[in-house]
Amino acid sequence: MKGNKENSNGSNTQMMKVENGDDGYVLEDVPHLNDYLDGLPTYPNPLRSNPAYSVVKQYFVNDDDTVPQKVVVHKDSPRGTHFRRAGPRQKVYFSSDEVHACIVTCGGLCPGLNTVIRELVCALYHMYGVTRVLGIEGGYRGFYSRNTISLTPKIVNDIHKRGGTILGTSRGGHDTMKIVDSIQDRGINQVYIIGGDGTQKGAAVIFEEVRRRGLKVAIAGIPKTIDNDIPVIDRSFGFDTAVEEAQRAINAAHVEAESAENGVGVVKLMGRYCGFIAMYATLASRDVDVCLIPESPFYLEGEGGLFEYVEKRLKEDGHMVIVIAEGAGQDLLDKELGLGKEQDASGNKLLADNGLWVTQKIKDYFARKKLSLTLKYIDPTYMIRAIPSNASDSVYCTLLAQSCVHGAMAGYTGYTSGLVNGRQTYIPFNCINEKRNHVVITDRMWARLVSSTNQPSFLGSVVIAKAKEEEQPQTQLLDGENCNDEKINEIGTHEN
Numbered sequence: 226m227k228g229n230k231e232n233s234n235g236s237n238t239q240m241m242k243v244e245n246g247d248d249g250y251v252l253e254d255v256p257h258l259n260d261y262l263d264g265l266p267t268y269p270n271p272l273r274s275n276p277a278y279s280v281v282k283q284y285f286v287n288d289d290d291t292v293p294q295k296v297v298v299h300k301d302s303p304r305g306t307h308f309r310r311a312g313p314r315q316k317v318y319f320s321s322d323e324v325h326a327c328i329v330t331c332g333g334l335c336p337g338l339n340t341v342i343r344e345l346v347c348a349l350y351h352m353y354g355v356t357r358v359l360g361i362e363g364g365y366r367g368f369y370s371r372n373t374i375s376l377t378p379k380i381v382n383d384i385h386k387r388g389g390t391i392l393g394t395s396r397g398g399h400d401t402m403k404i405v406d407s408i409q410d411r412g413i414n415q416v417y418i419i420g421g422d423g424t425q426k427g428a429a430v431i432f433e434e435v436r437r438r439g440l441k442v443a444i445a446g447i448p449k450t451i452d453n454d455i456p457v458i459d460r461s462f463g464f465d466t467a468v469e470e471a472q473r474a475i476n477a478a479h480v481e482a483e484s485a486e487n488g489v490g491v492v493k494l495m496g497r498y499c500g501f502i503a504m505y506a507t508l509a510s511r512d513v514d515v516c517l518i519p520e521s522p523f524y525l526e527g528e529g530g531l532f533e534y535v536e537k538r539l540k541e542d543g544h545m546v547i548v549i550a551e552g553a554g555q556d557l558l559d560k561e562l563g564l565g566k567e568q569d570a571s572g573n574k575l576l577a578d579n580g581l582w583v584t585q586k587i588k589d590y591f592a593r594k595k596l597s598l599t600l601k602y603i604d605p606t607y608m609i610r611a612i613p614s615n616a617s618d619s620v621y622c623t624l625l626a627q628s629c630v631h632g633a634m635a636g637y638t639g640y641t642s643g644l645v646n647g648r649q650t651y652i653p654f655n656c657i658n659e660k661r662n663h664v665v666i667t668d669r670m671w672a673r674l675v676s677s678t679n680q681p682s683f684l685g686s687v688v689i690a691k692a693k694e695e696e697q698p699q700t701q702l703l704d705g706e707n708c709n710d711e712k713i714n715e716i717g718t719h720e721n
């Protein structure tokens with residue numbers, strides 16, 4: 226049974242393609258150019274005659290292959306939500322010389338952006354014989370305010386060794402009509418959009434406008450977020466690299482703290498709304514005594530508070546390391562400093578420097594108690610995102626880019642490519658855009674962290690009960706689950 230349902234988000238008119246099957250099987254499908262254009266010609270996939278790929282058994286993905294969102298199931302549980310498996314199809318909807326592709330990067334930097342650009346260009350050229358690929362400079366606004374650059378395998382050959390994005394990026398500037406006018410005027414028919422939650426929302430609106438105008442243009446997203454806050458996918462590219470780089474800052478903080486009397490090292494890491502980088506960097510390092518993240522409220526004064534814990538650790542060990550994600554404790558700062566309304570050009574809330582704030586608070590506390598303290602504050606936030614991707618992220622970027630190109634060539638549109646339970650999939654924009662991924666503090670991963678640092682939970686029993694109520698228990702599969710149900714963080718819930 227095939228069906229479309231209206232998106233619950235009032236501002237977004239995207240029709241969702243949902244297919245229900247036996248035993249509670251649900252396919253959250255992605256749009257196809259065929260859905261709104263009749264009589265499109267198809268062509269055999271050029272990979273059939275590509276010497277590297279033609280020898281691969283079952284190189285082409287079966288059109289019916291789908292990937293389950295949840296792999297932990299019970300005997301009688303419904304089969305649940307699935308996504309279309311990514312990969313090359315037998316038939317393509319674009320001939321090689323017809324394709325005029327473009328690539329744009331938006332939002333904040335992330336390790337691996339250049340790798341994705343490189344691999345998109347190489348996949349288009351080498352797999353599909355496409356020779357017209359444009360780079361849109363400076364993010365979304367580049368569509369209507371900047372010249373484009375021509376991208377070839379030669380131009381992108383070495384870019385994966387550099388951090389940042391050769392195309393430049395920006396926040397704000399999303400003007401749907403101007404962007405789609407530019408796509409139409411330039412004769413672009415495949416748009417590859419690399420960016421985070423904001424960017425994917427922008428891509429969804431572009432897709433809707435392209436469909437409204439009846440254009441044969443595939444709109445494909447590649448999720449980029451150093452914070453790892455995009456739902457559904459296993460993890461975002463660049464996240465591994467960022468966690469690895471964060472180790473250097475934590476090591477430095479530890480060395481400094483260890484070498485001084487009553488030494489405290491404070492490290493601020495990225496994580497606007499979620500504390501994945503801080504959590505994983507802390508778990509990996511084992512030198513951290515307390516990790517503060519946005520999802521876990523904390524307090525400073527009194528019993529069970531941060532000051533009491535710092536004092537205790539210094540008495541016991543003579544030194545300690547604090548990791549703080551940039552979004553942690555922002556409510557406390559808001560209350561005290563009266564901030565809270567300022568936004569960046571994309572509408573993201575601008576955060577006050579909680580690392581500096583907590584540093585000053587600890588210093589004041591120790592001064593009040595006339596206790597000695599040597600505190601060093603390290604803020605490596607931009608250092609961890611301005612570097613090239615590490616080896617594992619680079620391979621991941623390659624697979625993402627190739628999957629994304631296969632999808633557009635096969636005529637799919639309005640999707641984000643993403644890794645779900647270790648398999649590449651096409652995810653409809655609405656599944657990505659309606660929720661944000663966050664650390665589940667009633668999950669075993671956070672419990673692991675709290676037990677490894679031995680930090681106070683800062684939570685009273687009432688708060689814990691409330692959090693448990695709000696979070697879906699990880700072993701419980703609910704009837705009728707779909708991608709819009711609260712996502713249980715996949716990284717945090719893979720238990721062995």
Ligand SMILES: Nc1ncnc2c1ncn2[C@@H]1O[C@H](COP(=O)(O)OP(=O)(O)O)[C@@H](O)[C@H]1O
Pocket residue numbers: 331332333364365366395396397398399420421422423424425426427428430449450570571573
């Ligand atoms: N709700 C939205 N609708 C359309 N465009 C958006 C939306 N939110 C953000 N954008 C655009 O997406 C781009 C990147 O968004 P931003 O939030 O800065 O970064 P990220 O995509 O990394 O989260 C910006 O150009 C912004 O204007």
Ligand SMILES: O=P(O)(O)OC[C@H]1O[C@](O)(COP(=O)(O)O)[C@@H](O)[C@@H]1O
Pocket residue numbers: 331332333334421422423449450451452495496497551569610
């Ligand atoms: O200074 P900028 O460029 O606004 O970036 C800061 C923000 O970018 C982030 O890395 C996330 O940005 P994105 O949503 O663009 O991925 C946050 O952690 C951080 O708050």
Ligand SMILES: [Mg+2]
Pocket residue numbers: 332421422423
């Ligand atoms: Mg974002």
